[in-house]
Amino acid sequence: MPDEIFEPKIVGFCCNWCSYRAADLAGTARIKYAPNVRILRVMCSGRVDPSFVLKALASGADGVLVAGCHPGECHYIEQNYKAMRRYHLLKHTLAGLGVEPDRVRLLWASAAEGQQFAEAIDKLVEDVRKLGPLRWPGNWAEDGHRQEAIAAIAKEHQEAIEVLP
């Protein structure tokens, strides 16, 4: 490792209604935060398939943020709860794969919480910075089994969901 500070790359999945707007508000309020998180928009945190998170990590991300509306405030009534259930399962799966669970974070942010959103991002970036680079693609790519391996994880995860009451 060179001496320079490690700048993690983090992919953020924000729901269209609350958390993406929280990020917008941070912008309009000119609140400054670390440039390491790149935000993609989905309609709902419930849309975030665990394979999106795995895909991001496998494509070189050092961390992933999933953000949705606060419990009870979901634009789609209750879909953020489903995101939460998946998140906890995913954390288990990741831990089993040797990925530090702290690299993946679920955040609730209302459209009014630009400040909180910015603070949460700074915290996430700091935490992932401490963990260092994930180097997942490097670890997978060599043997050429990356795609099968990830597909297997995704499948395992779906089965885990299936047995959930």
Next chain:
Amino acid sequence: MPEKIGVYICHCGSNIAGTVDVQEVARWAGANLKGVAVSRDYKFMCSSLGQQMIEEDIRSQGLTRVVVAACSPHLHEKTFRRVCENAGLNPYLLQMTNVREHVSWVHTDKQAATAKAKALVAAAVGRVAQQESLERTYVEVNPATLVVGGGIAGLQATLELADAGYPVYLVEREPSIGGHMAQFDKTFPTLDCAACILTPKMSEVGQHDKVTLLTYSELEEVSGSVGNFKVKIRQRARMVDAAKCTGCGICIEKCPRKVRDDQFEAGMGFRKAIYTPFPQAVPRIPVIDTANCTFFRTGKCQICAKLCPTEAVDYQQQDEIVELEVGNIILATGWKQFDCSRVGSYGYGRLPNVFSALEFERMCNAAGPTNGKIVLRDGKTEPKSVAIIHCVGSRDVNYNAHCSAICCMAALKFGHLVIEKTQAEVYSFYIDMRTNQKGYEEFYQRLGEEGMQFIRGKVAEVSQAAGPAEEAGKLVLQFDDTLLGRQRRLPVDMVVLMGALEPQADAKEFGLRCGLSCGAAGWYIERHPKLDPVATMTDGVFVAGACQGPKDIPASVAQGAAAAARVAGMISKGTVMIEPVVAAIDEEECSGCRICNTMCPYNAIEFDEEKEVSRVTTALCKGCGTCVAACPAGAITAAHFNNQQIFAEIEGVLCDATNGETASEPRDAGTERSLVVGLSSL
């Protein structure tokens, strides 16, 4: 045919260009990203010249996809979709990426901001190549509207729409419309009599040929979506046939059973077991309170049935479910008063001469239980001193953090009424006096001149623990006078508690029925607190009045009218666009496991028992995509948000990530590992 993608990076004056090297981003995108045929930067992409530039490029260069890197899509996605449409390109072949709110406005390091902008553009280019043309559908808007809640906000909305010539169904839970305003005597700051301004509106609604009144009814179920809702309303059994009843009132007069009226009279007065809540009730058809009616309790009596000249009393009546189709819904479900007994130290419910604000309203009302006389709980003694305590249950972290907005003015009104009707001294215990509407501050000044005494401080306790002789038999207030900076005591005869306005007890559950959510305090969330205060996140459902937050009569009326105007706009336009962003199930792939069925809160997924597959009802799907993520077979796709599109976006946004080497900014092609080029087939 290979895609020809146009990439447009906006300077937004210096808003973006000040932090992001926009020329470099444009150059880099043009040189490195697959499929990019045109890549430009421009001062203001949303200006007419910017729009023209994109339109011309689409036409002359034959662009098949467009990426605009500018502000938030919430601001200008519509603009650029229209640009595409004007140039003959399907609007869903546009992707916007946000390099202003998410980049230039939140970062200071130009190099890092430029790198992030490049990554976001790469993500958008990768994604847009996977996007598909989608067709918008337009549905007709049913001109009928459902208004829930017959208080002043709901009445206003109903009348505005009905007067415009559109049919309205007004549903009210109580036996009569009128709401809380019907309980009041005077209204601040003008002191006009509430009944004099409300009852004409009530009868107008009752007689309007465009209005169907459903009182003593509750909205039970909502299905469908904007333009075409189907609603189920439970019309509770009145035990009086509305078609036969003339409203003569003989049954009420002769009913032998008196019941304490906790609803309209706030527990201060009595009604009969067969009753209308108040004399000017609309409709004038009484209801039988079966829990208290002698006949329903013992099987004897039936006096009302015997005396009714039109034989309208029908003890066999059952609840009826009325099914209606409406295009829009306005919720004006109002508020409830805070239960003042929760503040134990104020003694409400324990000390007889501590009154709630609603009780005091009824007491002041000339048609109320004391015929408008202000008297102690014994019903005859006029108080010599009255203390009015503000913010009971409001602005208090133990109960409600919010300000109830109306209590300061209502307290001033009470002060005026006490001074007008009695010889009593009247004290106001306030935290802050909030009189911020037209004519309100003047009313406050007026009360000062009339002799109301204002004490700034929160009352700690109301008790009967008399100390000195002059306190004997009185209610003693212990309080902190924050202007004098000391603890004081004050003996009074009567205490009025300005209880908070709270959301209805079933607001949350009711909101879910209509696809609305409540904020932390329990009030319905509007689409935008400033710019869209009556619309909600559910298209076709609007809110008006205090269900959206505490507000006084003028504000409720304004919101009722505003909601009606929004609905009238939808009706006069005639059609409403349905976004094609919905889920679809591939029946070949579906295993019939039904996991998705339980995922959908809108019941948009049906199970076909015969074919043993699930199917999305497109009209009901709101496009959240939760079922897509849940399907173990991968049989569900989300239009405009399918897996390929999102995977392409993820690859793009990580275009500068490396195989665990030190991360660096996005590099030029040739040195890059996997630059957005052809997706991996994960």
